[in-house]
Amino acid sequence: MSLAILVGETVGRAVPVVAGVLGAGGVAVAALPARVRMRAELRRRWRTWALAAPLFLGAFWAGPAGAFVLAAGLGAVAVGEYARMAALPRAERAVLWAAAVLLPAAAWAAPDTLDVRVVGGLLLVAALPALFSGDAAHGFTRAARTVFGLLWIPVSLTGLVLLGDTAVAVGVAVAFGDVGAWCGGTALGRRGPLARPLSALSPNKTWAGVLGSAAATASALAAVGAFTPLLWLAVLTGCVLGDLLESMVKREAGVKDAGTWLPGFGGLLDRIDSLLLALLVTMAVTL
Template identity: 75%
Template sequence: MSAALLAGEAAARAVPVVAGVLGAGGVAVAALPARVRMRAELRRRWRTWAFAAPVFLGALWAGPGGAFLLAAGLGVVAVAEYARMTGLPRGERAVLWAAAVLLPAAALATAGWRPPAALGALDVSGTVDLSGTVDLFGTLDLSGTLDLLGTVDLLDARTVGALLLLAVLPALFSGDAGHGFTRASRTVFGLLWIPLSLTGLVLLGDTAVAVGVAVAFGDVGAWCGGTALGRRGPLARPLSPLSPNKTWAGVAGSAAAAAAGLAAVGAFAPLLWAAVLTGCVLGDLLESMVKRESGVKDAGTWLPGFGGLLDRVDSLLLALPMAMAVTL
């Protein structure tokens, strides 16, 4: 069964779940009395969720090609916000923008995707038989690197190594002795944090749908748990000084909601749940660390109810590589 079909089936299972939750949430937010302090903020957040959910699920429903477009689009916007926050010069920004497109493209090639028209026009199965026609006495071994059905492993250690080298070149050639190391370190971190993580949208196939839904549930559950249980008692203790509003009550709420999200789309597994929960809990703290050093409250101002794109996908950026680690 193709990756596109699997992703389409997973998205089809997720659509009624997400639609039901969005519908119930919309009714609840609309019914909030005017005296509720966060009424306007919650309505803005709901509108953003209502826009983002169809875009996310629709892209993954389209298969690996749609996942590539989603990963590249998110990556280009996210690295722009990250570069602006950290004050990276144009050279480093160019490297990150290139990686935001090239790494998902490499993941697409690694997944063996071909445009539907090309797949229909050319059928090579059974038409080429190279057995016994060439003997190089064992000097050439392509096992694992080339698949005659079109799969080329372009996302390997060599690719990542080349990108890391490109990340440090602008600082090296500029001769920046005062801030060169900081520039290079921030570029390498940004490359690993954003473009490389987003390749999971392509490589995980149907699991990417489950991770995205579960992360969304986990983020909402963290807010609900922190609001309901995080005012007093042992669960009110903050996780880290980086974000005093993030409490153990939020972790409990996130754990329950993420598990419910995975179960709702038929993808619950303990390791995958742990990967998603790690992203939900630590992803937000990671972005808080970046923002605090940069002296900003939000990564941007254009996304209603959240700030910037990084403020919305910070959990996903950690959950995706964790999910790849436990499933691929």
């Protein structure tokens, strides 16, 4: 069975699930009374979800070419946000932007060429600008931040192309997991042992949120016919640790959000931080 057919089947199962949840969520958000403190914020988030969901699923409906366009587009924007936070010079930004397009392109056109040699070569290229700049004061920091950005964004997003139908399931499950974490934290994370934060990097992320995310990701994977314990653990790892990873980057950069253009979220990295890590872990355990 071809990859395009498999992806089409997964998208076909995901569309009614996502549409149903968006519809129910839209009704719930619209019915919120004015006294609810987060009403405006929740409405902005719902509108962003309502726009992002068809773009995500529609890209996969178009087949591998659509997955490439999605991965390259997300990568180009996310790399720009990361480069600003990491204060990377122009040469390092160029390396990351090139990787954001070329890696998904290789995954689409010649997936068999992506092996450890390619990854090793990319890591070397990421360090070259700092090596040849003669920057003894900050060269190592520049190289380390570029290598991290390469692994975190372009390599992770290549999974949207390489994973095929699994990428659809991961994307839907991560979206549900983020919502489940918020619901779990709101309902169960006010007091008691479940209110304990996972890390000082993000005090609002509690063990109650982990429980909510675990339930939501499992339900989403089951709904699209893709549940396995290994895939569930990979997605849950991304949902739990992905946000903390971005929080670490933002705290060192001294910023609250990666951007300001995405209503209800901030920047693109604030929306896809969990997806990036989930894709990377999924590739590690399935490919």
